[in-house]
Amino acid sequence: MENKRSQSPSRKASHSPGRGSRSPGRTVATPDRFIPSRMNPDAINVSHAKIVGDLTEKNDDNLSPNTKASREQMAANLAAAQGMNLDGKIILHYEDKPTSKQGSCSAQMLYQSSATTKVKKTHVERHIPTSAERVLDAPELMDDFYLNLIDWSSNNHLAIALGGVLYLWNATSGDIQQLFEMDHESSFISSVAWIPDGKYLAVGTSDNEVQLWDVAASKCLRRLKTHNQRVGSLAWNKHILSSGDRYGEIQHHDVRAPDHLMASVKNHSQEICGLKWSPSGNMLASGGNDNTLCIWPGYNAGGAGFSATPLHTITEHTAAVKVGTATSASHPHYTGHEHEKS
Numbered sequence: 477m478e479n480k481r482s483q484s485p486s487r488k489a490s491h492s493p494g495r496g497s498r499s500p501g502r503t504v505a506t507p508d509r510f511i512p513s514r515m516n517p518d519a520i521n522v523s524h525a526k527i528v529g530d531l532t533e534k535n536d537d538n539l540s541p542n543t544k545a546s547r548e549q550m551a552a553n554l555a556a557a558q559g560m561n562l563d564g565k566i567i568l569h570y571e572d573k574p575t576s577k578q579g580s581c582s583a584q585m586l587y588q589s590s591a592t593t594k595v596k597k598t599h600v601e602r603h604i605p606t607s608a609e610r611v612l613d614a615p616e617l618m619d620d621f622y623l624n625l626i627d628w629s630s631n632n633h634l635a636i637a638l639g640g641v642l643y644l645w646n647a648t649s650g651d652i653q654q655l656f657e658m659d660h661e662s663s664f665i666s667s668v669a670w671i672p673d674g675k676y677l678a679v680g681t682s683d684n685e686v687q688l689w690d691v692a693a694s695k696c697l698r699r700l701k702t703h704n705q706r707v708g709s710l711a712w713n714k715h716i717l718s719s720g721d722r723y724g725e726i727q728h729h730d731v732r733a734p735d736h737l738m739a740s741v742k743n744h745s746q747e748i749c750g751l752k753w754s755p756s757g758n759m760l761a762s763g764g765n766d767n768t769l770c771i772w773p774g775y776n777a778g779g780a781g782f783s784a785t786p787l788h789t790i791t792e793h794t795a796a797v798k799v800g801t802a803t804s805a806s807h808p809h810y811t812g813h814e815h816e817k818s
Contacts, residue, residue, distance in 0.1 A: 612645065614638060621796060622722075622749050622765060623708050624667040631674035633691070637665035642679060644691065655694060658683075669710035669717075678717055680707030686719050688731060700729055702737050711751035711760065716775065718760060720748025726762055728775070728782050739782035743770050743789065750799040759787070763797030 616639035618625065625637040634645045640658030642665055645651075658664065658681065667680035676697070679687040686700040686707055705722035712718075716738070717729045724744035729736040744764035752761050753774075760772040770786040 612636075616641075618664065621798075622747050624669070624710070624750065625665065627668045627670050629670040629674035629677075630672060633670075633674065635668045635670065635677055637668055637679075640664045642668070655689060655691065656696070666706045666708045667710045667719075669712055671712050672714070678710045678712070678719075680710055680719060682706045684721070686710070686717070686729070688717075698731065698736075700736060702727055702729075702740075705747075709748045709751040709762075711753050713753040713757045713760070713774070718751050718753070720751050720762060722747040724748060724764060724766070726751070726760075726772075738775075739784075741772070741782060741784045743786050744768060746796075749796050752799045761799040762786075763799045765796040767791065767793045767795055767797060769793065769797050769799065 614636060617636075618639065627635050629635070632647045634647060635655075636643045636645060640661070640663055642655045642657075644653045644655055646653075655677075660683075662682075664682050665679055666682050667678075669678045670676075671678070675691065677689045677691055679689060681687065684701065684703045684705055684707065686703070687696055688698040688700070689696050700717075700719075703719065703721045703723075703725070705725075707719050707721050709720035710717065715730060715732050717731055718726060719729065720726050723742075724746055725740060725742045726748060727740045728738040730738050744762065744766050745768075746765035748762055748764055750761075750763040753759070754761075758774045760774065762770045762772065764770075769790040771788040771790075772786045773783045775782055
């Protein structure tokens, strides 16, 4: 007798609840529907076609008229409920192009406006007065092109040499002060120059000397006697005073030191008519009665001091050359000659 196993009719194969069956209180995660990126309009159009494309198919000959009509109605209802239109536009489209708000801008707009906007330059006419604001009496002002007899200070004081007498005019208050008078009747003042801070005044004389004056104390501090001719030009560069004489020689003085003469250079064959340091103090311009303009290098503290040879020598002038300070740092000097004097 064979011993065969038989399955009981009431016994059924069972599976583990965790594998095939769903637990009553457990929610199985299902993949969500695909949401296209809204940064790509083509993807949105594809999504729109997937939703309503089958319902709006009108060229399918296999569908009955009732089915077509039913699907068209369903598509219309779905479009109305979801804010869609069946004319090929994207989902939630604007009926008209939205207008940009006034005052709003983007980086692209800023770039385009800055690249295309041109600033219109307005021409401002410069007004040049035809009459003097103030007229000062200046008797005995020497008519000599080679001398430098007036100079403004940074304190708005004007130094004026009238023969052998030096006057100071305060442009703010209008006060006039006589600083000093030359000892000899035949002597006269040939040049004046204020130090940049306006405290001290350098005075060149026909007696071949340079005087340093404390204006506030009305006192002569020093007398520099190293020239052999009258001193007609003076120029300051901080504590260094440069002086030019009738012989064509330029001297550099350190007014702080007892032995003040630093260097003496000569490249002009006649009298020095003008001296001016550049605003940076790196170059000195000298003009002479020999119709020559020279550009000199500044003091080289780590080298040979003052150079005896100018950087440039300009000989195109046809008369004696004066020099002055210009406003542009790239063109530190302007020149004028004797034919231009009024």
